[in-house]
Amino acid sequence: MSTILEIRDLKKSYDGGFEALKGVNLSIEEGEIIALLGPNGAGKTTLISAICGIITPTSGSVTVGGHDIRTDFRTTRTMIGLVPQEVSLEPFERVISTVRFSRGLFGKRGNDALIESILKRLSLWDKRNAQIKELSGGMKRRVLIAKALAHEPRVLFLDEPTAGVDVELRKDMWDIVADLKADGVTIILTTHYIEEAEAIADRIGVIAKGEILLVEDKHALMQRMGKKELEVQLNAPLDALPDSLKSDAVRLGPDGSSLIYTYDTRAERTGITKLLSDVAAEGLVLRDVVTRQSSLEDIFVTLVKEDAA
Amino acid sequence: MNWTAIKSIYVFEMTRFFRTFLQSLISPVLSTSLYFVVFGAAIGSRINEVEGVSYAAFIVPGLIMLSVMTQGISNGSFGIYFPKFIGTIYELLSAPVNFLEIVLGYVGAAATKAMFIGTIILITAFFFVDITILHPAAMVLFLVLTCVSFSLFGFIIGIWAKNFEQLQLVPLLIVTPLVFLGGSFYSISMLPPVWQAISMFNPVVYLISGFRWAFFGIADVPIGVSLLAIAGFTGLCLLVIGWIFRTGWRIRE
Numbered sequence: 001m002s003t004i005l006e007i008r009d010l011k012k013s014y015d016g017g018f019e020a021l022k023g024v025n026l027s028i029e030e031g032e033i034i035a036l037l038g039p040n041g042a043g044k045t046t047l048i049s050a051i052c053g054i055i056t057p058t059s060g061s062v063t064v065g066g067h068d069i070r071t072d073f074r075t076t077r078t079m080i081g082l083v084p085q086e087v088s089l090e091p092f093e094r095v096i097s098t099v100r101f102s103r104g105l106f107g108k109r110g111n112d113a114l115i116e117s118i119l120k121r122l123s124l125w126d127k128r129n130a131q132i133k134e135l136s137g138g139m140k141r142r143v144l145i146a147k148a149l150a151h152e153p154r155v156l157f158l159d160e161p162t163a164g165v166d167v168e169l170r171k172d173m174w175d176i177v178a179d180l181k182a183d184g185v186t187i188i189l190t191t192h193y194i195e196e197a198e199a200i201a202d203r204i205g206v207i208a209k210g211e212i213l214l215v216e217d218k219h220a221l222m223q224r225m226g227k228k229e230l231e232v233q234l235n236a237p238l239d240a241l242p243d244s245l246k247s248d249a250v251r252l253g254p255d256g257s258s259l260i261y262t263y264d265t266r267a268e269r270t271g272i273t274k275l276l277s278d279v280a281a282e283g284l285v286l287r288d289v290v291t292r293q294s295s296l297e298d299i300f301v302t303l304v305k306e307d308a309a
Numbered sequence: 310m311n312w313t314a315i316k317s318i319y320v321f322e323m324t325r326f327f328r329t330f331l332q333s334l335i336s337p338v339l340s341t342s343l344y345f346v347v348f349g350a351a352i353g354s355r356i357n358e359v360e361g362v363s364y365a366a367f368i369v370p371g372l373i374m375l376s377v378m379t380q381g382i383s384n385g386s387f388g389i390y391f392p393k394f395i396g397t398i399y400e401l402l403s404a405p406v407n408f409l410e411i412v413l414g415y416v417g418a419a420a421t422k423a424m425f426i427g428t429i430i431l432i433t434a435f436f437f438v439d440i441t442i443l444h445p446a447a448m449v450l451f452l453v454l455t456c457v458s459f460s461l462f463g464f465i466i467g468i469w470a471k472n473f474e475q476l477q478l479v480p481l482l483i484v485t486p487l488v489f490l491g492g493s494f495y496s497i498s499m500l501p502p503v504w505q506a507i508s509m510f511n512p513v514v515y516l517i518s519g520f521r522w523a524f525f526g527i528a529d530v531p532i533g534v535s536l537l538a539i540a541g542f543t544g545l546c547l548l549v550i551g552w553i554f555r556t557g558w559r560i561r562e
Binding site for chain 1: 561
Protein backbone atom coordinates (compact mmCIF):
# COMPACT_ATOMS: atom_id res chain seq x y z
CA MET A 1 0.00 0.00 0.00
CA SER A 2 1.16 3.51 -0.72
CA THR A 3 0.50 6.70 1.15
CA ILE A 4 -2.36 8.63 -0.41
CA LEU A 5 -2.71 11.45 2.09
CA GLU A 6 0.17 13.06 3.93
CA ILE A 7 -0.46 15.77 6.50
CA ARG A 8 2.58 17.55 7.91
CA ASP A 9 2.52 19.94 10.87
CA LEU A 10 -0.86 21.35 9.88
CA LYS A 11 -1.91 24.34 11.93
CA LYS A 12 -4.99 26.51 11.93
CA SER A 13 -5.41 29.44 14.25
CA TYR A 14 -8.10 32.10 14.23
CA ASP A 15 -7.93 35.84 14.75
CA GLY A 16 -8.93 35.59 18.41
CA GLY A 17 -5.83 33.42 18.99
CA PHE A 18 -7.77 30.15 19.16
CA GLU A 19 -5.72 27.26 17.80
CA ALA A 20 -8.08 24.76 16.20
CA LEU A 21 -5.24 22.60 14.87
CA LYS A 22 -1.90 22.52 16.68
CA GLY A 23 0.43 20.88 14.21
CA VAL A 24 -1.30 17.73 13.00
CA ASN A 25 0.80 14.97 11.41
CA LEU A 26 -0.94 12.05 9.77
CA SER A 27 -0.25 9.60 6.94
CA ILE A 28 -3.11 7.70 5.39
CA GLU A 29 -2.59 4.60 3.28
CA GLU A 30 -4.45 4.03 0.06
CA GLY A 31 -7.52 1.85 0.48
CA GLU A 32 -7.77 1.96 4.25
CA ILE A 33 -10.59 3.16 6.46
CA ILE A 34 -9.40 5.42 9.21
CA ALA A 35 -11.71 6.70 11.90
CA LEU A 36 -10.89 9.94 13.65
CA LEU A 37 -12.39 9.89 17.09
CA GLY A 38 -12.68 12.94 19.20
CA PRO A 39 -15.05 14.92 21.38
CA ASN A 40 -16.95 17.93 20.05
CA GLY A 41 -14.60 20.79 19.27
CA ALA A 42 -11.56 18.51 18.97
CA GLY A 43 -10.73 19.80 15.50
CA LYS A 44 -12.06 16.94 13.37
CA THR A 45 -14.14 19.09 11.04
CA THR A 46 -11.44 21.79 10.90
CA LEU A 47 -8.92 19.17 9.80
CA ILE A 48 -11.21 17.92 7.03
CA SER A 49 -12.12 21.45 5.95
CA ALA A 50 -8.45 22.38 5.65
CA ILE A 51 -7.69 19.34 3.49
CA CYS A 52 -10.71 19.87 1.24
CA GLY A 53 -10.14 23.59 0.68
CA ILE A 54 -13.04 24.97 2.69
CA ILE A 55 -10.73 26.82 5.07
CA THR A 56 -7.17 27.98 4.50
CA PRO A 57 -4.68 26.45 6.95
CA THR A 58 -2.33 28.82 8.77
CA SER A 59 0.74 26.67 8.12
CA GLY A 60 1.85 23.15 7.32
CA SER A 61 1.37 21.04 4.24
CA VAL A 62 -1.03 18.45 2.90
CA THR A 63 -0.46 16.27 -0.14
CA VAL A 64 -3.01 13.99 -1.79
CA GLY A 65 -1.50 11.34 -4.05
CA GLY A 66 1.73 13.37 -3.93
CA HIS A 67 0.04 16.61 -5.06
CA ASP A 68 0.06 19.69 -2.84
CA ILE A 69 -3.42 20.94 -1.92
CA ARG A 70 -2.45 24.56 -2.51
CA THR A 71 -0.30 24.54 -5.63
CA ASP A 72 -2.10 21.65 -7.29
CA PHE A 73 -5.60 22.08 -5.90
CA ARG A 74 -7.34 20.98 -9.09
CA THR A 75 -5.76 17.54 -8.95
CA THR A 76 -6.20 17.05 -5.20
CA ARG A 77 -9.79 18.26 -5.08
CA THR A 78 -10.73 16.05 -8.02
CA MET A 79 -9.41 13.09 -6.03
CA ILE A 80 -11.39 13.99 -2.92
CA GLY A 81 -15.07 13.58 -2.12
CA LEU A 82 -16.60 15.19 0.94
CA VAL A 83 -19.74 14.30 2.84
CA PRO A 84 -20.24 17.16 5.27
CA GLN A 85 -21.61 16.90 8.77
CA GLU A 86 -24.46 19.34 8.19
CA VAL A 87 -27.16 18.27 5.78
CA SER A 88 -26.77 21.16 3.32
CA LEU A 89 -28.83 20.77 0.16
CA GLU A 90 -30.92 23.04 -2.05
CA PRO A 91 -34.48 22.22 -0.98
CA PHE A 92 -36.14 22.74 -4.37
CA GLU A 93 -33.58 20.82 -6.39
CA ARG A 94 -34.31 17.33 -7.67
CA VAL A 95 -32.18 14.43 -6.47
CA ILE A 96 -30.78 13.46 -9.85
CA SER A 97 -30.03 17.01 -10.96
CA THR A 98 -28.17 17.87 -7.76
CA VAL A 99 -26.02 14.74 -8.19
CA ARG A 100 -25.39 15.59 -11.85
CA PHE A 101 -24.47 19.12 -10.81
CA SER A 102 -21.86 17.79 -8.39
CA ARG A 103 -20.24 15.71 -11.11
CA GLY A 104 -20.11 18.68 -13.48
CA LEU A 105 -18.78 21.00 -10.80
CA PHE A 106 -15.83 18.68 -10.38
CA GLY A 107 -15.12 18.94 -14.08
CA LYS A 108 -16.33 15.50 -15.09
CA ARG A 109 -18.45 14.99 -18.19
CA GLY A 110 -22.00 13.69 -17.75
CA ASN A 111 -22.29 9.94 -17.19
CA ASP A 112 -25.87 8.89 -16.61
CA ALA A 113 -25.01 5.21 -16.24
CA LEU A 114 -22.66 6.00 -13.37
CA ILE A 115 -25.16 8.34 -11.69
CA GLU A 116 -27.78 5.62 -11.99
CA SER A 117 -25.54 3.04 -10.37
CA ILE A 118 -24.66 5.42 -7.51
CA LEU A 119 -28.30 6.25 -6.88
CA LYS A 120 -29.29 2.60 -7.00
CA ARG A 121 -26.53 1.61 -4.61
CA LEU A 122 -27.75 4.26 -2.17
CA SER A 123 -31.41 3.24 -2.61
CA LEU A 124 -32.19 6.65 -4.10
CA TRP A 125 -33.10 5.60 -7.62
CA ASP A 126 -36.85 5.56 -6.90
CA LYS A 127 -36.55 9.06 -5.48
CA ARG A 128 -34.45 10.45 -8.31
CA ASN A 129 -37.09 12.92 -9.43
CA ALA A 130 -38.19 13.94 -5.94
CA GLN A 131 -37.39 17.38 -4.64
CA ILE A 132 -34.87 17.38 -1.78
CA LYS A 133 -37.39 18.94 0.59
CA GLU A 134 -39.66 15.90 0.19
CA LEU A 135 -36.99 13.51 1.52
CA SER A 136 -36.51 12.23 5.05
CA GLY A 137 -33.38 13.13 7.02
CA GLY A 138 -31.78 9.78 6.30
CA MET A 139 -32.49 10.07 2.58
CA LYS A 140 -30.90 13.52 2.53
CA ARG A 141 -27.75 12.06 4.01
CA ARG A 142 -27.71 9.50 1.23
CA VAL A 143 -28.03 12.32 -1.31
CA LEU A 144 -24.97 13.97 0.25
CA ILE A 145 -23.05 10.72 -0.19
CA ALA A 146 -24.27 10.38 -3.79
CA LYS A 147 -23.09 13.93 -4.52
CA ALA A 148 -19.68 13.19 -3.00
CA LEU A 149 -19.32 10.02 -5.08
CA ALA A 150 -20.56 11.53 -8.35
CA HIS A 151 -17.07 12.52 -9.52
CA GLU A 152 -15.52 9.14 -8.61
CA PRO A 153 -13.19 10.29 -5.83
CA ARG A 154 -10.31 8.13 -4.62
CA VAL A 155 -10.46 9.56 -1.13
CA LEU A 156 -13.75 10.03 0.66
CA PHE A 157 -14.23 12.11 3.79
CA LEU A 158 -17.28 11.30 5.86
CA ASP A 159 -17.78 13.88 8.56
CA GLU A 160 -20.00 12.31 11.20
CA PRO A 161 -21.99 10.38 8.61
CA THR A 162 -24.34 8.76 11.07
CA ALA A 163 -25.00 11.62 13.48
CA GLY A 164 -28.72 11.61 14.21
CA VAL A 165 -29.37 8.62 11.98
CA ASP A 166 -31.46 5.63 13.08
CA VAL A 167 -29.89 2.24 13.76
CA GLU A 168 -31.02 0.63 10.52
CA LEU A 169 -29.66 3.41 8.36
CA ARG A 170 -26.42 3.42 10.34
CA LYS A 171 -25.90 -0.25 9.53
CA ASP A 172 -26.72 0.54 5.89
CA MET A 173 -24.09 3.27 5.89
CA TRP A 174 -21.53 0.84 7.21
CA ASP A 175 -22.35 -1.55 4.37
CA ILE A 176 -21.95 1.27 1.87
CA VAL A 177 -18.58 2.14 3.37
CA ALA A 178 -17.51 -1.51 3.14
CA ASP A 179 -18.54 -1.55 -0.55
CA LEU A 180 -16.52 1.57 -1.25
CA LYS A 181 -13.49 0.11 0.47
CA ALA A 182 -13.85 -2.95 -1.73
CA ASP A 183 -13.68 -0.60 -4.72
CA GLY A 184 -10.38 0.75 -3.41
CA VAL A 185 -11.66 4.06 -2.10
CA THR A 186 -9.75 5.40 0.90
CA ILE A 187 -12.14 6.50 3.62
CA ILE A 188 -11.54 8.95 6.41
CA LEU A 189 -14.43 9.22 8.75
CA THR A 190 -14.94 11.25 11.85
CA THR A 191 -17.28 10.12 14.50
CA HIS A 192 -17.91 10.25 18.14
CA TYR A 193 -19.72 6.95 18.04
CA ILE A 194 -16.99 4.61 19.15
CA GLU A 195 -19.14 1.68 18.13
CA GLU A 196 -18.90 2.96 14.58
CA ALA A 197 -15.12 3.16 14.56
CA GLU A 198 -14.90 -0.25 16.15
CA ALA A 199 -17.24 -1.72 13.52
CA ILE A 200 -15.73 -0.41 10.31
CA ALA A 201 -12.30 1.17 10.71
CA ASP A 202 -8.91 -0.39 10.01
CA ARG A 203 -7.09 2.25 12.00
CA ILE A 204 -8.18 4.62 14.70
CA GLY A 205 -6.88 8.13 15.25
CA VAL A 206 -7.76 9.93 18.42
CA ILE A 207 -7.91 13.70 18.20
CA ALA A 208 -8.48 16.14 21.04
CA LYS A 209 -7.92 19.88 21.33
CA GLY A 210 -6.43 20.15 17.87
CA GLU A 211 -3.85 17.41 18.34
CA ILE A 212 -3.66 13.81 17.23
CA LEU A 213 -3.10 11.82 20.39
CA LEU A 214 -2.49 8.53 18.66
CA VAL A 215 -3.06 6.64 15.44
CA GLU A 216 -3.00 2.90 15.64
CA ASP A 217 -4.33 -0.26 14.07
CA LYS A 218 -7.71 -0.90 15.65
CA HIS A 219 -6.96 -4.41 16.87
CA ALA A 220 -3.50 -3.50 18.13
CA LEU A 221 -4.95 -0.54 19.98
CA MET A 222 -7.61 -2.61 21.61
CA GLN A 223 -5.12 -5.25 22.54
CA ARG A 224 -2.58 -2.80 23.85
CA MET A 225 -4.94 -0.63 25.76
CA GLY A 226 -7.70 -3.12 26.30
CA LYS A 227 -7.76 -4.68 29.73
CA LYS A 228 -9.87 -7.64 30.53
CA GLU A 229 -11.92 -7.92 33.65
CA LEU A 230 -12.95 -11.08 35.47
CA GLU A 231 -15.96 -10.73 37.70
CA VAL A 232 -16.40 -13.39 40.35
CA GLN A 233 -19.95 -13.25 41.66
CA LEU A 234 -20.35 -14.48 45.21
CA ASN A 235 -23.21 -16.24 46.93
CA ALA A 236 -22.97 -14.05 50.04
CA PRO A 237 -21.81 -10.42 49.94
CA LEU A 238 -18.59 -9.36 51.69
CA ASP A 239 -18.10 -6.30 53.90
CA ALA A 240 -14.44 -5.98 52.99
CA LEU A 241 -11.85 -7.66 50.78
CA PRO A 242 -10.17 -10.57 52.68
CA ASP A 243 -6.44 -9.89 53.33
CA SER A 244 -5.34 -12.89 51.26
CA LEU A 245 -7.01 -11.41 48.17
CA LYS A 246 -5.79 -7.85 48.57
CA SER A 247 -3.84 -6.61 45.54
CA ASP A 248 -3.89 -3.69 43.07
CA ALA A 249 -5.72 -5.83 40.57
CA VAL A 250 -8.60 -6.88 42.76
CA ARG A 251 -11.43 -4.74 44.01
CA LEU A 252 -14.77 -5.36 45.56
CA GLY A 253 -17.74 -4.90 43.28
CA PRO A 254 -20.77 -2.81 44.10
CA ASP A 255 -22.60 -3.93 47.29
CA GLY A 256 -19.82 -6.43 47.97
CA SER A 257 -21.44 -9.31 46.08
CA SER A 258 -18.62 -9.71 43.56
CA LEU A 259 -14.85 -9.49 43.16
CA ILE A 260 -13.49 -7.74 40.12
CA TYR A 261 -10.08 -8.73 38.87
CA THR A 262 -8.34 -6.76 36.12
CA TYR A 263 -5.70 -8.53 34.05
CA ASP A 264 -3.73 -8.25 30.85
CA THR A 265 -4.64 -10.87 28.27
CA ARG A 266 -1.16 -10.71 26.70
CA ALA A 267 0.73 -11.35 29.93
CA GLU A 268 2.40 -14.73 30.32
CA ARG A 269 0.48 -15.41 33.48
CA THR A 270 -2.96 -13.91 33.79
CA GLY A 271 -3.11 -14.84 37.48
CA ILE A 272 -6.58 -16.29 37.17
CA THR A 273 -5.66 -19.71 38.58
CA LYS A 274 -4.07 -18.16 41.65
CA LEU A 275 -7.03 -15.86 42.18
CA LEU A 276 -9.53 -18.68 41.99
CA SER A 277 -7.53 -20.92 44.35
CA ASP A 278 -7.22 -17.99 46.80
CA VAL A 279 -10.97 -17.50 46.60
CA ALA A 280 -11.51 -21.21 47.30
CA ALA A 281 -8.99 -21.14 50.20
CA GLU A 282 -10.91 -18.20 51.69
CA GLY A 283 -14.01 -20.47 51.69
CA LEU A 284 -16.04 -18.18 49.43
CA VAL A 285 -18.83 -19.79 47.40
CA LEU A 286 -19.07 -18.75 43.75
CA ARG A 287 -22.35 -18.09 42.00
CA ASP A 288 -21.04 -17.13 38.54
CA VAL A 289 -17.93 -15.98 36.69
CA VAL A 290 -18.00 -13.35 33.92
CA THR A 291 -15.21 -11.85 31.78
CA ARG A 292 -15.36 -8.53 29.95
CA GLN A 293 -13.13 -6.86 27.34
CA SER A 294 -12.91 -3.09 27.68
CA SER A 295 -14.38 -1.37 24.66
CA LEU A 296 -12.87 1.26 22.46
CA GLU A 297 -15.04 3.69 24.33
CA ASP A 298 -13.24 2.99 27.60
CA ILE A 299 -9.90 3.34 25.81
CA PHE A 300 -10.98 6.61 24.30
CA VAL A 301 -12.21 8.05 27.58
CA THR A 302 -8.95 7.04 29.25
CA LEU A 303 -6.87 8.65 26.52
CA VAL A 304 -8.75 11.92 26.51
CA LYS A 305 -8.66 12.06 30.30
CA GLU A 306 -4.92 11.41 30.37
CA ASP A 307 -4.46 14.18 27.86
CA ALA A 308 -6.50 16.61 29.92
CA ALA A 309 -4.56 15.75 33.09
CA MET B 310 -10.16 26.39 -17.28
CA ASN B 311 -12.77 24.02 -15.89
CA TRP B 312 -15.43 24.73 -18.54
CA THR B 313 -17.57 21.82 -17.42
CA ALA B 314 -17.83 23.37 -13.96
CA ILE B 315 -18.69 26.81 -15.37
CA LYS B 316 -21.40 25.27 -17.49
CA SER B 317 -22.73 23.27 -14.53
CA ILE B 318 -23.04 26.36 -12.33
CA TYR B 319 -24.58 28.35 -15.18
CA VAL B 320 -27.16 25.68 -16.04
CA PHE B 321 -27.94 25.13 -12.36
CA GLU B 322 -28.66 28.84 -11.87
CA MET B 323 -30.66 29.16 -15.07
CA THR B 324 -32.77 26.16 -14.03
CA ARG B 325 -33.67 28.05 -10.87
CA PHE B 326 -34.71 30.98 -13.06
CA PHE B 327 -36.85 28.89 -15.37
CA ARG B 328 -38.43 27.08 -12.41
CA THR B 329 -39.98 30.41 -11.46
CA PHE B 330 -40.29 31.53 -15.06
CA LEU B 331 -43.77 32.98 -14.82
CA GLN B 332 -42.97 35.11 -11.78
CA SER B 333 -39.74 36.17 -13.44
CA LEU B 334 -41.69 37.22 -16.51
CA ILE B 335 -44.95 38.64 -15.21
CA SER B 336 -43.53 40.96 -12.57
CA PRO B 337 -41.29 43.07 -14.88
CA VAL B 338 -43.92 43.17 -17.62
CA LEU B 339 -46.56 44.29 -15.15
CA SER B 340 -44.41 46.95 -13.48
CA THR B 341 -43.25 48.31 -16.84
CA SER B 342 -46.83 48.53 -18.06
CA LEU B 343 -47.72 50.43 -14.87
CA TYR B 344 -44.85 52.85 -15.46
CA PHE B 345 -46.11 53.45 -18.98
CA VAL B 346 -49.65 54.06 -17.79
CA VAL B 347 -48.64 56.39 -14.95
CA PHE B 348 -45.61 58.19 -16.37
CA GLY B 349 -46.18 57.78 -20.08
CA ALA B 350 -49.93 58.27 -20.44
CA ALA B 351 -51.07 60.20 -17.35
CA ILE B 352 -48.11 62.48 -16.69
CA GLY B 353 -46.58 62.28 -20.16
CA SER B 354 -49.70 63.73 -21.73
CA ARG B 355 -48.98 67.00 -19.88
CA ILE B 356 -45.26 67.05 -20.71
CA ASN B 357 -44.10 68.23 -24.08
CA GLU B 358 -41.40 66.39 -25.93
CA VAL B 359 -38.07 66.10 -24.12
CA GLU B 360 -35.26 67.09 -26.48
CA GLY B 361 -37.36 66.18 -29.48
CA VAL B 362 -38.52 62.79 -28.17
CA SER B 363 -42.02 62.06 -26.84
CA TYR B 364 -41.96 61.65 -23.05
CA ALA B 365 -43.34 58.10 -23.16
CA ALA B 366 -40.51 57.05 -25.48
CA PHE B 367 -37.95 59.09 -23.55
CA ILE B 368 -38.45 57.03 -20.39
CA VAL B 369 -38.02 53.64 -22.14
CA PRO B 370 -34.20 53.42 -21.85
CA GLY B 371 -34.38 54.53 -18.20
CA LEU B 372 -37.05 51.94 -17.43
CA ILE B 373 -35.01 49.17 -19.00
CA MET B 374 -31.91 50.29 -17.09
CA LEU B 375 -33.87 50.46 -13.84
CA SER B 376 -34.99 46.84 -14.21
CA VAL B 377 -31.70 45.55 -15.53
CA MET B 378 -29.71 47.08 -12.68
CA THR B 379 -32.03 45.88 -9.92
CA GLN B 380 -32.37 42.43 -11.54
CA GLY B 381 -28.61 42.14 -12.01
CA ILE B 382 -27.99 42.99 -8.39
CA SER B 383 -30.71 40.76 -6.98
CA ASN B 384 -29.81 37.76 -9.16
CA GLY B 385 -26.07 38.22 -8.66
CA SER B 386 -26.36 38.58 -4.90
CA PHE B 387 -28.93 35.84 -4.36
CA GLY B 388 -27.04 33.31 -6.49
CA ILE B 389 -24.02 33.30 -4.19
CA TYR B 390 -25.75 34.28 -0.94
CA PHE B 391 -28.18 31.35 -1.02
CA PRO B 392 -25.46 28.62 -1.02
CA LYS B 393 -23.78 30.53 1.81
CA PHE B 394 -27.05 30.71 3.72
CA ILE B 395 -28.06 27.05 3.34
CA GLY B 396 -24.50 25.73 3.60
CA THR B 397 -24.12 24.23 0.12
CA ILE B 398 -21.16 26.54 -0.50
CA TYR B 399 -18.99 23.76 0.98
CA GLU B 400 -19.27 21.99 -2.35
CA LEU B 401 -18.18 25.03 -4.32
CA LEU B 402 -15.18 25.59 -2.06
CA SER B 403 -14.07 21.97 -2.18
CA ALA B 404 -14.46 21.69 -5.96
CA PRO B 405 -11.53 22.01 -8.39
CA VAL B 406 -12.59 25.48 -9.53
CA ASN B 407 -10.92 28.85 -9.19
CA PHE B 408 -12.59 32.18 -8.51
CA LEU B 409 -12.82 33.12 -12.16
CA GLU B 410 -14.81 29.98 -12.93
CA ILE B 411 -17.18 30.53 -10.01
CA VAL B 412 -17.73 34.15 -11.07
CA LEU B 413 -18.25 33.21 -14.72
CA GLY B 414 -20.87 30.65 -13.75
CA TYR B 415 -22.83 32.73 -11.25
CA VAL B 416 -22.43 36.17 -12.77
CA GLY B 417 -22.92 34.80 -16.27
CA ALA B 418 -26.27 33.36 -15.22
CA ALA B 419 -27.30 36.50 -13.30
CA ALA B 420 -26.41 38.70 -16.27
CA THR B 421 -28.30 36.43 -18.67
CA LYS B 422 -31.41 36.69 -16.50
CA ALA B 423 -31.08 40.48 -16.37
CA MET B 424 -30.61 40.60 -20.17
CA PHE B 425 -33.65 38.43 -20.60
CA ILE B 426 -35.81 40.73 -18.51
CA GLY B 427 -34.37 43.86 -20.16
CA THR B 428 -35.32 42.43 -23.54
CA ILE B 429 -38.84 41.59 -22.37
CA ILE B 430 -39.31 45.16 -21.15
CA LEU B 431 -38.10 46.50 -24.47
CA ILE B 432 -40.61 44.28 -26.26
CA THR B 433 -43.36 45.42 -23.87
CA ALA B 434 -42.41 49.04 -24.60
CA PHE B 435 -43.03 48.51 -28.30
CA PHE B 436 -46.68 47.89 -27.44
CA PHE B 437 -47.03 51.31 -25.80
CA VAL B 438 -44.82 53.67 -27.76
CA ASP B 439 -43.15 54.19 -31.08
CA ILE B 440 -39.42 53.72 -30.67
CA THR B 441 -36.61 53.59 -33.14
CA ILE B 442 -33.15 52.56 -32.06
CA LEU B 443 -30.54 54.74 -33.73
CA HIS B 444 -27.46 52.79 -32.65
CA PRO B 445 -28.49 49.13 -32.10
CA ALA B 446 -24.94 47.85 -31.59
CA ALA B 447 -24.24 50.48 -28.94
CA MET B 448 -27.58 49.68 -27.32
CA VAL B 449 -26.67 46.00 -27.04
CA LEU B 450 -23.19 46.83 -25.77
CA PHE B 451 -24.56 49.09 -23.05
CA LEU B 452 -27.17 46.55 -22.09
CA VAL B 453 -24.65 43.71 -21.84
CA LEU B 454 -22.10 45.79 -19.91
CA THR B 455 -24.73 47.01 -17.48
CA CYS B 456 -26.09 43.49 -16.92
CA VAL B 457 -22.59 42.13 -16.33
CA SER B 458 -21.32 44.93 -14.11
CA PHE B 459 -24.41 45.05 -11.90
CA SER B 460 -24.45 41.27 -11.60
CA LEU B 461 -20.81 41.48 -10.50
CA PHE B 462 -21.78 44.18 -8.01
CA GLY B 463 -24.61 41.94 -6.80
CA PHE B 464 -22.16 39.06 -6.41
CA ILE B 465 -20.04 41.22 -4.09
CA ILE B 466 -23.10 42.14 -2.04
CA GLY B 467 -24.04 38.46 -1.83
CA ILE B 468 -20.63 37.60 -0.41
CA TRP B 469 -20.63 40.58 1.94
CA ALA B 470 -24.14 40.02 3.30
CA LYS B 471 -24.42 38.08 6.54
CA ASN B 472 -28.22 37.97 6.54
CA PHE B 473 -31.21 38.67 4.34
CA GLU B 474 -31.58 42.22 5.70
CA GLN B 475 -28.09 43.12 4.53
CA LEU B 476 -28.83 41.49 1.21
CA GLN B 477 -31.69 43.95 0.69
CA LEU B 478 -29.94 46.93 2.25
CA VAL B 479 -27.68 48.03 -0.60
CA PRO B 480 -30.26 47.64 -3.39
CA LEU B 481 -32.94 49.44 -1.37
CA LEU B 482 -30.95 52.21 0.25
CA ILE B 483 -28.35 52.97 -2.39
CA VAL B 484 -29.17 51.56 -5.79
CA THR B 485 -32.88 52.43 -6.07
CA PRO B 486 -32.34 56.11 -5.12
CA LEU B 487 -29.34 56.37 -7.46
CA VAL B 488 -31.34 54.91 -10.31
CA PHE B 489 -34.36 57.14 -9.69
CA LEU B 490 -32.11 60.20 -9.40
CA GLY B 491 -30.04 59.06 -12.35
CA GLY B 492 -32.29 60.53 -15.02
CA SER B 493 -34.51 57.51 -15.67
CA PHE B 494 -37.58 59.71 -15.94
CA TYR B 495 -36.07 63.08 -16.87
CA SER B 496 -33.16 64.73 -18.60
CA ILE B 497 -30.48 66.09 -16.28
CA SER B 498 -30.73 69.35 -18.19
CA MET B 499 -34.24 69.79 -16.76
CA LEU B 500 -32.75 70.21 -13.25
CA PRO B 501 -31.55 73.45 -11.63
CA PRO B 502 -27.75 73.99 -12.08
CA VAL B 503 -26.87 72.93 -8.50
CA TRP B 504 -28.64 69.58 -8.88
CA GLN B 505 -27.11 69.14 -12.31
CA ALA B 506 -23.67 69.44 -10.70
CA ILE B 507 -24.59 67.03 -7.90
CA SER B 508 -25.99 64.54 -10.43
CA MET B 509 -22.59 64.29 -12.07
CA PHE B 510 -21.45 62.33 -8.96
CA ASN B 511 -24.13 59.72 -9.57
CA PRO B 512 -22.59 56.93 -11.65
CA VAL B 513 -26.01 55.78 -12.88
CA VAL B 514 -26.43 59.09 -14.77
CA TYR B 515 -23.62 58.04 -17.12
CA LEU B 516 -25.15 54.66 -17.81
CA ILE B 517 -28.66 55.89 -18.51
CA SER B 518 -27.33 58.76 -20.59
CA GLY B 519 -25.25 56.41 -22.71
CA PHE B 520 -28.09 53.95 -23.12
CA ARG B 521 -30.50 56.73 -24.11
CA TRP B 522 -27.96 57.99 -26.65
CA ALA B 523 -28.02 54.55 -28.26
CA PHE B 524 -31.78 54.91 -28.69
CA PHE B 525 -32.30 58.55 -29.63
CA GLY B 526 -28.87 60.08 -30.16
CA ILE B 527 -29.40 62.48 -27.21
CA ALA B 528 -27.28 62.37 -24.07
CA ASP B 529 -26.61 64.25 -20.82
CA VAL B 530 -22.92 63.40 -20.93
CA PRO B 531 -20.65 62.56 -23.88
CA ILE B 532 -20.97 58.94 -24.99
CA GLY B 533 -17.25 58.30 -24.51
CA VAL B 534 -17.52 59.32 -20.85
CA SER B 535 -20.48 56.99 -20.42
CA LEU B 536 -18.53 54.06 -21.86
CA LEU B 537 -15.57 54.89 -19.66
CA ALA B 538 -17.82 54.99 -16.61
CA ILE B 539 -19.37 51.57 -17.24
CA ALA B 540 -15.99 50.03 -18.09
CA GLY B 541 -14.51 51.56 -14.93
CA PHE B 542 -17.36 50.21 -12.79
CA THR B 543 -16.95 46.73 -14.26
CA GLY B 544 -13.18 46.86 -13.67
CA LEU B 545 -13.67 47.98 -10.08
CA CYS B 546 -16.08 45.13 -9.36
CA LEU B 547 -13.64 42.62 -10.88
CA LEU B 548 -10.81 43.97 -8.71
CA VAL B 549 -12.91 43.66 -5.56
CA ILE B 550 -13.96 40.10 -6.46
CA GLY B 551 -10.34 39.18 -7.20
CA TRP B 552 -9.37 40.46 -3.76
CA ILE B 553 -12.23 38.58 -2.09
CA PHE B 554 -11.11 35.28 -3.55
CA ARG B 555 -7.45 35.85 -2.82
CA THR B 556 -8.11 36.60 0.82
CA GLY B 557 -11.14 34.33 1.27
CA TRP B 558 -13.00 37.27 2.85
CA ARG B 559 -16.36 36.08 4.23
CA ILE B 560 -15.98 32.78 2.33
CA ARG B 561 -13.04 30.83 3.71
CA GLU B 562 -13.06 32.44 7.15
